[in-house]
Amino acid sequence: MYTESLVKFGKVRSEIRDLFEYGMKRKAEIGEENVYDFSIGNPSVPTPQCVNDAIKELVDTSDSISLHGYTSAQGDAMVRKTMADHLNKKYGAKVSADNIYMTCGAAAALSIVMNACMQPGDECLVIKPYFPEYGVYIERSGAKVVEVDPEDKSLQIDIENVDKAINEKTKAIVINSPNNPSGVVYKKDKVEALCEILKKKEEEYGHPIFIITDEPYRELIYDDIELPYLINYYDNTFSCYSYSKALSMPGERIGYVVVSPKIANYEDAYAAVCGSGRALGYVCAPSLWQKVVAKCVDATADISIYKKNRDLFYNSLTEMGFECVYPDGAFYLFVKAMGEDSRAFSAKCKEHEILVVPADSFGMPGYVRVSYCVETKQIEDALPAFKAVAEEYK
Ligand code: PLP
Numbered sequence: 001m002y003t004e005s006l007v008k009f010g011k012v013r014s015e016i017r018d019l020f021e022y023g024m025k026r027k028a029e030i031g032e033e034n035v036y037d038f039s040i041g042n043p044s045v046p047t048p049q050c051v052n053d054a055i056k057e058l059v060d061t062s063d064s065i066s067l068h069g070y071t072s073a074q075g076d077a078m079v080r081k082t083m084a085d086h087l088n089k090k091y092g093a094k095v096s097a098d099n100i101y102m103t104c105g106a107a108a109a110l111s112i113v114m115n116a117c118m119q120p121g122d123e124c125l126v127i128k129p130y131f132p133e134y135g136v137y138i139e140r141s142g143a144k145v146v147e148v149d150p151e152d153k154s155l156q157i158d159i160e161n162v163d164k165a166i167n168e169k170t171k172a173i174v175i176n177s178p179n180n181p182s183g184v185v186y187k188k189d190k191v192e193a194l195c196e197i198l199k200k201k202e203e204e205y206g207h208p209i210f211i212i213t214d215e216p217y218r219e220l221i222y223d224d225i226e227l228p229y230l231i232n233y234y235d236n237t238f239s240c241y242s243y244s245k246a247l248s249m250p251g252e253r254i255g256y257v258v259v260s261p262k263i264a265n266y267e268d269a270y271a272a273v274c275g276s277g278r279a280l281g282y283v284c285a286p287s288l289w290q291k292v293v294a295k296c297v298d299a300t301a302d303i304s305i306y307k308k309n310r311d312l313f314y315n316s317l318t319e320m321g322f323e324c325v326y327p328d329g330a331f332y333l334f335v336k337a338m339g340e341d342s343r344a345f346s347a348k349c350k351e352h353e354i355l356v357v358p359a360d361s362f363g364m365p366g367y368v369r370v371s372y373c374v375e376t377k378q379i380e381d382a383l384p385a386f387k388a389v390a391e392e393y394k
Contacts, residue, residue, distance in 0.1 A: 009136050016040060016357050019346075023355050030353070036382035037374070039355045041180065041331065043248035044373040045301045051247055054295035058288065067291070073283035074274055075102025075256070075290055082294040083256055091229035099261050101273050102285040104253035106216045108277075109240035111137045113257055114172070116269075116276035117210050117238070118143035122171035124212075127157055129334065129362035131180050131214065143171060147363050155182045155325050155334070157190045159197060166201045172210040173198070175230060178217040181362045181369035182334040183310075183327020185221060188228050195234040208236040208264040215239060216255070217330040219246040219300045222307040225328050235262035238273075243293050245331075248301040254289040306331045309372040313379050320390045331373040334359065338393035342368050348392065352385040 019039040027035045058067055074080070080097035087093040103109040110133070118124060120142030126134050127148050138145050148165045151158045162173070175194075177186040198209050213230045218241065221227060230237045242255030263269045277283055313333055317324055323336035335356070337345035342358035342365050349356050349368075359367040372379065 005139065009140075014132070015361055019355050019357055022350075026353070033381065034353055036354045036378060036385060038370045038372065038382075039357055041245075041371050041373060043245055043250065043301065043331075044375065045248055045303065045305050047248045048296065048299045048301050050296045050299045051249065051292060054292045055288070057295070058291055062291075068287055070284050071102075071287050071290060073277065075100065075285055076287070076294075079290045079294040080256075082297055083258075086297045087229075087231075087258065091232060093229060093231055093258075095231065095258055095261055099259050099270070101257040101259070101270075101277060102290050103240075103255050103257060103277070103282060104285055105244050105250070105255045106214055106240050106242035107133065108253075108280075108282045108285075109242065109255050109257045110134070110174075110212065110214055111140070111280060112273055112276045112282055113212050113238040113240060114138055114143070115141045115280060116272035117212075118171050121169060123167070123169040124171060125162065125165050125173040126363070127162075127173075127175070129155070129179070129181050129359055129364040129367070130174065131176060132361045134174055134214075144169075146170075153325070155179070155184045157186055157194055159190065159193045162194060163197050163201075166197070166209065168205045170201070170205075170209055172212050174212045174214060176214040176217075177227065178220055178327075178329025180217065180330055181332045181357075181359060181367075182325050183330045183332045184325060184334075185225055185227060185328040188226055191228040191230070191233060198234065198236075202236070210263075211237045213237065213239045216242040216245045220303055220306065220331060221329040222303070222310060223328060227329075231258060231260045235260055236264055238263070238269075246300050247293070247296060252286070252289050252292075254285055254293055256285075305376065306373060309374070309376055309379055312376065313370070313372050316379075316383050317386060320387055322386070322390065331371060333370040333372060335368050335370055337366055337368055338390065340366055342366055349385075349389055352389050354382060354385050354389065 023037040080100040083100050084095045084097050114137040118141040122143040123146045124138045124143050125146050148161050211234050237260045239258040244250035259270045325334040346358045356368040356370045
């Protein structure tokens with residue numbers, strides 16, 4: 001009676017949400033301070049002051065019709081220009097307002113782009129581990145998800161594996177760096193090698209193979225590490241950005257798509273993004289929030305707390321014998337499940353009131369994701385419980 005594939009998406013339970021819900025119940029039972037909840041990626045540092053200032057200024061100085069009214073479907077022209085100027089200043093990107101489409105966060109941006117460039121019969125590569133929602137957007141477009149193994153241990157892009165996974169049906173590859181759930185930032189030489197391979201394959205098969213970047217963690221990098229801006233490396237790129245994590249405001253739903261000005265058949269590419277936004281009902285992203293982010297374009301939440309958490313958590317867990325992938329960015333630790341079975345390991349952690357997400361739904365059974373966007377005290381308090389878990393596996 002209803003669209004079967006959508007009923008399935010509506011019914012399949014998210015392990016992250018399940019664990020989060022369990023955490024709330026458990027906290028009510030035994031006290032918040034006794035549950036070590038590392039299940040969800042909700043930013044824990046305050047939204048920067050400039051966001052509040054921008055809201056106040058806009059409300060005080062704008063007339064309500066222009067502030068709260070519809071913008072163009074693709075976003076306010078001045079806002080899009082501000083985004084483009086920012087990208088040009090920060091990355092030397094050479095984009096203009098006409099390359100930008102404002103969206104309700106990265107989720108809408110990805111869904112728009114994937115529906116714009118993929119159809120039934122196409123294949124889309126995703127590098128493991130990957131954000132489970134990609135599967136939903138890709139399948140909805142009619143295309144098929146093709147998982148690609150990363151390099152062992154480092155979880156960097158394995159170029160040979162990408163090479164082997166590409167065939168004449170390959171239409172796109174999703175690149176998420178810094179990565180959720182591993183925290184890995186893909187190195188410049190890997191990105192360059194990836195672009196080389198893709199260009200070669202485009203020539204071989206005679207059609208574009210798009211890079212779709214997913215960049216909500218772009219600003220969350222803790223050391224002096226270069227993050228290659230893909231539009232500068234590869235012409236056939238759609239970039240999806242979001243302010244959810246950078247400005248600690250995931251509930252406000254604001255971000256954008258950039259269509260590379262050098263993408264194949266640019267006019268049609270941008271039209272397809274506009275058409276996809278229209279078909280999905282993702283037109284005219286929230287007007288107030290478009291204007292707020294335009295005023296805060298150079299701001300980032302104070303990420304020094306995430307760095308402190310990362311250092312404390314990574315050093316403590318590795319000292320206890322846990323095997324962790326070193327995370328250069330985002331706010332997740334990717335930890336090898338002791339005993340290999342991630343669900344059993346997560347259940348064992350639960351017995352010690354620790355909530356960590358089995359990474360099976362991220363395409364990598366055998367690992368768990370530990371979100372460290374929490375108060376540092378929660379990590380300090382949880383360490384004896386992690387030690388007790390490690391002891392049980394000795
Ligand atoms: N992509 C990744 C890798 C994410 O982790 C998230 C959210 O957690 C999203 C996309 C969706 O972000 P948004 O809140 O901007 O829709």
